[in-house]
Structure formats: C-alpha cells, structure tokens
Amino acid sequence: MHLLTLICGIVLLSKAHTLRCYECLPGASGTCQDKAIECPLPGQQCAALRLTSYAGGSKLAEVNTKSCALAQECVDGSINFGISKTVISSKCCNSELCNNQFAPVPSKSIPNGKKCFQCNGKDCTGTLNCEGTEDHCISAKVTTGGESITLKGCASKLVCSHESTTMAGAAGAELSCCQGNYCNSASSTSAGLLLLVAPLVSLVALS
Template identity: 60%
Template structure:
C-alpha cells in the first residue's frame, strides 16, 4: 500500500520548471528597465542586487540589478580597503517574477573588534578596524587595466567564498586570499588606486 501511495505521489508531482524572472543590467544611475527572462535551470531563483561603494563619507557607486541567480549568489557582505568600502546586498525569491522590488539599502555597520592590515600610501602596514560582518582579512595582488597593485583589508565570509566565482577570476589577474585572525594578512608595500578597489567587487557580485 505504501509503495502504491509513493508511486502515485511521484507521478502526480508537478515537474520542476525554470522560473521566469525580471532582468536588468547594472547602471551607473542605479536604475534599470525590467525585461522578462527564462532562467537556465530549475535551480535558479529570481534575485535582486545592490552594490554601494564609499570613500570616506562620499558615495562613489550605487548600482542595482535583477536577474536569475543561484542560491549561493545571493550574498550579503562587504569588503573594506580602508580608503574605500564596498557593500553588497541581495535578495532571492522562489516564485515567478517575484524580483520586483530593489535590493535593500546597506545598513550602517559598527566596528566589530577585528583588525586587519590595509594599504595607506605606499605601505600596507596600517591597521584597519573591521565593521559589520567583516570577519576575515583579505590580501590581493591584482592586475586590472594594465596596472598592478596590492590590496589589503577586511572582508565578509561570503565575499571570500565568492572569490572563487569564475566571473571574478576572468576579470582580475592575480592572487587573492582570505584568512581569519587579527592582522593575519601580513604587511607589505605598494598600494592600489580607487578603480582597482571598486571594479573587482562589481564583477564579483554580478549575477551570471
């Protein structure tokens, strides 16, 4: 009897079809025009994304996007290089065309007690107070736009996991690593410009 019920249950279960979601490209104005797209597989959800970058108290970038996304692409995190901090907020949902609302604005973060090295001028021996959920230190030697630089700072765990994203690797040539523990990203020389600090995070966070 139980076997018959199980067979009927399998036969009558609805087939898992890919969702339709709204899609729009990130724009410098922070807005985009929605179009409907079919997700590539039933594993994808509908997602919204916001990337905001700051230097001091000045907002450098605040862009938004919508698309199909895998669950592990729906991240909340930040990366802080001292002179610039980038915050990523996103949200995923699992019903047809459910990604109508924009991703939430970044919330204000307070220092969390963790410290990492960051680059200040030509040296990377200055210390930085991490904030919010930045629980890792990050180090990078990258080449982008023909310029090579060293980046150091604080990062959230989800940002560190996202470093393995193929989009990130295709955008940046170089070594990027994260570690846990105060000041674990040892000091070194040479620092980066603002473009190198912001652009890789936009590439990292974009939904594929």
C-alpha cells in the same frame, strides 16, 4: 503510449521547476530596464543584487542588477580597504517575477573587534578596524597603467568563501583571504572570492 506519457511528464516537470524572473542589467548609462526571462537552470531563484562603493565615507558608485541565481549566489557582505569600501547586498525569492524590487540599501555597520592590516600607499602596516560581518582579512593586488598596487583590509566570510562565474571574463585581480587578526601580512592563505568584486577592486584602485 506509456513511454510517450513518461517523456511528456519529464519535460513538463522540468518546466515547472524553472522560474520566470526579471532581468535588469545596467548599460552604459548605469540604469536598466526590467525584462521577464525564464531561468536557464532548474533550482535557480529570482535575485536582485546591489553593489555600493564608498570612498572616504562618501558613496562613490552604486550598481543594481536583477537576474536568476542559485541559492549560494545570494550573499550579503562587504570588502573594506579603509580608504574605500564595497558593500554587497542581495535579495532572493522563489515565486514568479518576485524580484520586482531592487535589493535593500545596506544598513550602517559598526566595528566588530576584528583587526586587519591596511595600506597607505606602499606602507601596508596600518591597522583597520573591521565592521559588521567582516570577519576575514583580505589582500588584493591590481595592475593599472603598468603599475602593481597592493590593497589590504577586511572582508566578510560569505564574500571570501563564495565563488561565482558571473563576471569571470571581467578584469581580474589577485585576491586572497585569511582568518585571524592581522593575518593579511606578506603571506596569506588563498581562498575563493566573488569574481564580481574584482572589477570593483580595480575601480577602487583607480579612483
């Protein structure tokens, strides 16, 4: 009898640590419909994520999603290639169905004194002034139409240091980060990158 009570207690305890959150994954139309789900893992939070891409200072695309996420997946940051920029903003919470709103619109960032190389076509010797929380330099190589394109610029530490398997199966890119002014020359130190960014890099290269 005591064993049965213990087993029931463990099952109920495990259940109590699992949140119900809204899931909203955009379809082909770019919009999504909220659906209440139970998070698959204990310790996950309710999360809303906003990815905004800019080209030439104008908004190119914006994607809003909602789901369950671990605390380390709740990141804010940006990747800036000069001609284009992708900003990641997120909002996580720990109560039932608390992610009923989308992540906040990112605020306008200003130069922070850090400098990295940027590419203009095949010339990657230009200077880019990093903005906001961008404290790392980044190098990216994507292949489109059989041609390899190199992109260089600035990135936030949280984007560079955090790994996510959210879109591990998506189209990828060779990405590396380093710290220090102009460190993203021909040789850069590899670091983990938010895999969700990889298809956005491809989008930027194709635009």
